[in-house]
Amino acid sequence: MNMPRLLCLGYAGLFFFVAIMGYIPQFVDEAGLLFGLFALDLYDNLLHAFSGVWALAAALISVRQSILYLKLFGIIYGLDGIVGLFLGNAFLDFGIFAHGVASNTFIENFWLNIPHILIGGIAAASGFYFSRR
DSSP states (O other): OOHHHHHHHHHHHHHHHHHHHTTSGGGBOTTSOBTTTBOOOHHHHHHHHHHHHHHHHHHHHOHHHHHHHHHHHHHHHHHHHHHHHHHSSOSTTSHHHHHOSOOOOHHHHHHHHHHHHHHHHHHHHHHHHHHTO
16 A cells, blocks of 8 residues: 555544544543543534545545545645634634634644644645655
8 A cells, every 4th residue: 555545544543533532531631621622522523533534435445536635635624723723713613603713822722723734734745745746
């Protein structure tokens, strides 16, 4: 199996794990926050699970679909993180539409959104890199 497909399998595993992390007591604090930072609900878990299913399907279908997943997913997920970084709420979970701009500090927004920025950025960069090879 080649690298784009392996990356998609890795993303699938990552997102399936993230979808269930909120149900593992060692990762959730007494306020119900994942790592004391993230308030994940059923909708968030479904989005993560869908991202995993999409990654798994892409890996199983072809290299071309894997590269497409990495590009599209990476751009969408990375942009969601950038919007969240500056506005506190992002668009994938409809938070910006439902709640508007959050009153978090920039540091709080950084820690809440850096996973999306990194995961999306790595996926997009990988997808564009492998599409040129």
